[in-house]
Amino acid sequence: MPALMYRRHVKTGSTMLLIAGALxxxxxxxxxxxxxxxxxxxxxxxxxxxPPSGPQPGSQADFVARMMGSDTIYFQLNEDTxxxxxxxxxxxxxxxxxxxxxxxxxxxxxxDERGTREYNLALGERRANAAKNYLISLGIDPSRLxxxxxxxxxxxxxxxxxxxxxxxxxxxxxTID
Amino acid sequence: xxxxxxxAAFGLLLSGSVAAFAQSAPPVPAPQSVxxxxxxxxxxxxxxxVTVSDDSDWQDLGIAITTFATDAxxxxxxxxxxxxxxxxxxxxxxxxxxxNNGLFKPSGPDGLPQPAYAQIQSPDFPTWSARAANxxxxxxxxxxxxxxxxxGCYLYDxxxxxxxxKGGWQVPPSDWRRAAHKCADMVYSRxxxxxxxxxxxIAYIAETGPKDHRMKRLAIMDSDGANHRYLTSGQSTALTxxxxxxxxxxxxxxxxxxxxxxxxxDLASNTQKLIARTGNPTMAPRWSPDGKWVxxxxxxxxxxxxxxxxxxxGGTPQRLxxxxxxxxxxxxxxxxxxxxxxxxxxxxQQIYVMNADGSNQHRIxxxxxxxxxxxxxxxxxxxxxxxxxxxxxxxxxNPSGGGLRHLTDSWQDEAPTWSPNGRIIQFFRTAKGAxxxxxxxxxxxxxxxxxxxxxxxxxxxxWGPVRP
Numbered sequence: 001m002p003a004l005m006y007r008r009h010v011k012t013g014s015t016m017l018l019i020a021g022a023l024x025x026x027x028x029x030x031x032x033x034x035x036x037x038x039x040x041x042x043x044x045x046x047x048x049x050x051p052p053s054g055p056q057p058g059s060q061a062d063f064v065a066r067m068m069g070s071d072t073i074y075f076q077l078n079e080d081t082x083x084x085x086x087x088x089x090x091x092x093x094x095x096x097x098x099x100x101x102x103x104x105x106x107x108x109x110x111x112d113e114r115g116t117r118e119y120n121l122a123l124g125e126r127r128a129n130a131a132k133n134y135l136i137s138l139g140i141d142p143s144r145l146x147x148x149x150x151x152x153x154x155x156x157x158x159x160x161x162x163x164x165x166x167x168x169x170x171x172x173x174x175t176i177d
Numbered sequence: 178x179x180x181x182x183x184x185a186a187f188g189l190l191l192s193g194s195v196a197a198f199a200q201s202a203p204p205v206p207a208p209q210s211v212x213x214x215x216x217x218x219x220x221x222x223x224x225x226x227v228t229v230s231d232d233s234d235w236q237d238l239g240i241a242i243t244t245f246a247t248d249a250x251x252x253x254x255x256x257x258x259x260x261x262x263x264x265x266x267x268x269x270x271x272x273x274x275x276x277n278n279g280l281f282k283p284s285g286p287d288g289l290p291q292p293a294y295a296q297i298q299s300p301d302f303p304t305w306s307a308r309a310a311n312x313x314x315x316x317x318x319x320x321x322x323x324x325x326x327x328x329g330c331y332l333y334d335x336x337x338x339x340x341x342x343k344g345g346w347q348v349p350p351s352d353w354r355r356a357a358h359k360c361a362d363m364v365y366s367r368x369x370x371x372x373x374x375x376x377x378x379i380a381y382i383a384e385t386g387p388k389d390h391r392m393k394r395l396a397i398m399d400s401d402g403a404n405h406r407y408l409t410s411g412q413s414t415a416l417t418x419x420x421x422x423x424x425x426x427x428x429x430x431x432x433x434x435x436x437x438x439x440x441x442x443d444l445a446s447n448t449q450k451l452i453a454r455t456g457n458p459t460m461a462p463r464w465s466p467d468g469k470w471v472x473x474x475x476x477x478x479x480x481x482x483x484x485x486x487x488x489x490x491g492g493t494p495q496r497l498x499x500x501x502x503x504x505x506x507x508x509x510x511x512x513x514x515x516x517x518x519x520x521x522x523x524x525x526q527q528i529y530v531m532n533a534d535g536s537n538q539h540r541i542x543x544x545x546x547x548x549x550x551x552x553x554x555x556x557x558x559x560x561x562x563x564x565x566x567x568x569x570x571x572x573x574x575n576p577s578g579g580g581l582r583h584l585t586d587s588w589q590d591e592a593p594t595w596s597p598n599g600r601i602i603q604f605f606r607t608a609k610g611a612x613x614x615x616x617x618x619x620x621x622x623x624x625x626x627x628x629x630x631x632x633x634x635x636x637x638x639x640w641g642p643v644r645p
Binding site: 078156 | 391460565592636
């Protein structure tokens with residue numbers, strides 16, 4: 001529950017975070033080309049040159065850390081509408097993806113448990129596509145984006161209540177290391 | 178030698194009145210084994226013609242089920258033990274079949290006299306009259322050549338002192354429970370006038386582990402939960418299986434290649450292959466009643482539509498629906514001419530019917546809430562579905578959308594599947610909170626509901642046809 005509340009606060013305070021994120025990103029953007037050469041590479045390589053602090057730039061861990069919750073967007077019941085909050089989160093994702101143009105991502109679509117299994121698989125796919133289409137509209141090459149639906153099979157909030165269901169109706173962007 | 182052998186000398190008598198034969202027959206006729214024949218349907222004048230929607234009289238029908246006798250207590254290749262122990266086990270399976278489905282309240286075999294082998298065809302009627310039994314089930318078991326098991330089953334009307342029906346089957350040791358299911362089917366059919374269903378199997382998803390890391394494996398079992406077997410390891414999530422009409426294959430969804438995709442699993446070779454190489458996620462597989470066609474639903478750009486492809490493989494998939502939104506699932510009418518499916522083209526999940534070629538699509542569900550997962554009864558007279566209005570409940574309606582009846586009233590029941598005779602519905606129930614799934618069944622009255630025994634959590638039951 002505390003984690004859930006934290007997430008919510010992050011979302012409501014997204015304007016401030018966005019500004020901070022944009023500043024951070026514009027700062028990084030100038031350096032970005034230099035950091036591009038290290039391709040995905042085996043994990044051992046990353047261990048031999050540990051970054052002074054935080055995850056390796058351009059990694060999924062870096063993406064998660066930089067998004068601060070914006071790797072996930074949330075939907076209303078049975079909806080796949082991308083609202084203003086979702087748009088802000090997807091813009092943040094797009095900025096990261098533009099910073100690391102060799103990175104691909106999978107968007108995982110999910111549904112809450114209060115629907116039938118097969119329909120929820122299709123609904124999760126529809127939600128993942130809504131997120132994908134918005135990223136494309138922001139200039140991300142469609143060939144970099146995959147979708148997969150898990151329907152109601154992989155909940156993140158485990159309660160059977162409105163707050164949990166709201167957390168589970170989601171599309172999560174996962175970059176591929 | 179998996180095939181069950183029906184003994185012709187008995188089978189021929191199923192449709193006739195056989196009292197005279199019973200009186201004059203030798204204690205046990207030498208069984209003549211022949212390949213399975215079609216059992217004659219219950220005779221029109223016979224049986225107690227009672228509709229299942231009023232089962233009050235059934236419960237009062239006293240059926241005594243006795244331990245099956247044997248001519249010689251010898252070892253068998255079964256997991257039940259010697260022929261004497263097997264006789265007891267057989268009668269227990271028969272009693273459980275008849276009791277667990279809510280149609281009868283049988284007594285025995287515990288607490289009842291055990292008839293001797295010689296009495297199987299000439300019951301001690303005064304004893305059973307004194308015990309107020311209306312119906313009497315007796316049987317025998319014998320070990321035959323090559324380890325084969327021969328089982329005979331007799332149903333008597335105690336008041337009339339008359340044999341109503343009898344049957345005999347020769348089975349390999351591993352299939353001994355099938356002989357008991359055949360006996361229960363014979364008794365059930367004769368007394369109810371309905372088609373048999375106990376000798377059938379169920380494919381389902383076995384679930385273990387916590388809600389956020391649940392392993393989902395393809396599994397199969399007999400209609401009573403026995404002979405349980407896992408078919409997949411659980412490394413890839415498996416969902417929504419469907420037995421082929423001949424039990425040789427199972428269609429199901431697997432995340433084996435990352436995307437949810439429909440595979441056809443061959444039970445003889447334990448191999449599987451993709452039903453269609455689409456590059457897109459495929460879901461909700463279904464067989465046509467003749468096994469020649471497969472329906473699947475494919476998502477593309479967030480849209481989902483229903484496709485039909487030959488089950489033999491090859492050929493171009495034919496797109497049956499083409500509307501914005503999600504159209505998914507599909508269940509054929511018994512004659513294969515129509516398909517009932519769900520679609521949210523109107524804004525939320527509702528149930529539609531179309532011709533098998535996709536023409537004449539029209540909505541039939543006009544209730545409050547959402548309506549999903551329609552399954553056409555094998556009898557053709559009803560469509561079972563999940564009604565989502567707050568809670569998820571199992572309901573039935575007729576094929577034109579009228580006659581809505583809710584059969585369950587729990588927090589979350591979904592995905593109905595019909596018994597082969599269209600009289601019982603299985604579904605899965607999810608517990609609020611923990612999310613534990615279990616398979617339940619309910620009859621069409623909605624009054625007789627019970628949980629199926631499964632070794633672990635269970636969902637997505639798919640009931641196959643009655644076995645030949």
